[in-house]
Amino acid sequence: MMAEMVQLGEGVMIEVGAGLRVQVEGIDFTFTSRFLGTLDTDDVLLSLDPRMEHFESRLEPGTVFSASYLSDDVYHQFRAGFERLITDPIRAIVLNKPNEVLNIEQRMLPRTPCSVPARVDIRKTLAGIITDISPKGCRIEMPVDESGGVPLEMGDRVRLRLRAPGSQHGYIVEGQVRNVAASDLVREAGIRFDNLPEILRNFIETLARGAY
Numbered sequence: 001m002m003a004e005m006v007q008l009g010e011g012v013m014i015e016v017g018a019g020l021r022v023q024v025e026g027i028d029f030t031f032t033s034r035f036l037g038t039l040d041t042d043d044v045l046l047s048l049d050p051r052m053e054h055f056e057s058r059l060e061p062g063t064v065f066s067a068s069y070l071s072d073d074v075y076h077q078f079r080a081g082f083e084r085l086i087t088d089p090i091r092a093i094v095l096n097k098p099n100e101v102l103n104i105e106q107r108m109l110p111r112t113p114c115s116v117p118a119r120v121d122i123r124k125t126l127a128g129i130i131t132d133i134s135p136k137g138c139r140i141e142m143p144v145d146e147s148g149g150v151p152l153e154m155g156d157r158v159r160l161r162l163r164a165p166g167s168q169h170g171y172i173v174e175g176q177v178r179n180v181a182a183s184d185l186v187r188e189a190g191i192r193f194d195n196l197p198e199i200l201r202n203f204i205e206t207l208a209r210g211a212y
Helices: 050-054 198-208
Strands: 005-009 012-015 019-024 029-038 044-047 064-071 074-086 092-095 101-103 112-121 125-133 137-143 157-163 170-182 186-193
Touching: 005 029, 012 064, 012 170, 029 050, 112 137, 112 198, 170 198
Parallel strands: none
Antiparallel strands: 005 012, 019 029, 019 064, 029 044, 044 092, 064 074, 074 092, 074 101, 112 125, 112 157, 125 137, 137 186, 157 170, 170 186
C-alpha cells in the first residue's frame, strides 16, 4: 500500500507518518514527532510528544515550531506558528499552514549530473532527458507540449525506460513523481525510484565515476 502524500509547500511533498525533528522556539525544547496530515484549513497536524505536558502552559498562539524532515532524500525545514492542542480523536499539535518549506540541501545520496535519454510511461509515453540521478531517484526534463500543460502530477506512478549513451542496453525502473515544475519551454519532474534493479545501480555508479 502506497503511503498517502500531502503537498506541504510549492513542489514539496511529505508522507503522512513521516518523522520530524521539532524545536519549540523560545522554550528550548526539541522532540521527535510524526506528520499526521492537514486539516481542511491546510493547518498542519503533528503527533504530540508526552513530554509536552510539562510545557503546555507556556504555549501561546503564534509560538514558533521549527520542523525538519527527510523527503525524496533531501532534508526540508519549515517554521509554523502554534495554534492549539487537540485531544479528539487523537492528541495532536495544530500548527498554522507554513508560509514556505526550505530545502536545506543535505542529500543522503548525492545526485550525479548527467544527460541520459529516457522515456516516461504514464497516461502516454513522454520523451525526456535525465539531468541528475542517484540510486534513490532522478530529475528528468521534458519539452512542454503544444498545449503548455504538464501531464505529470505529484504522486503519479511512472515507468522509466532509459538507455546508456552510445549503448544499445536499456534499463527499466518504476517510481513515483515527487515534485514537478515548468517554464515556458521545459517541464521538470523529480522521481523517486522503487526497488532499483542491480544492473541499473551499477550503471548509476558508472555514471558517478564519469565513465560516460
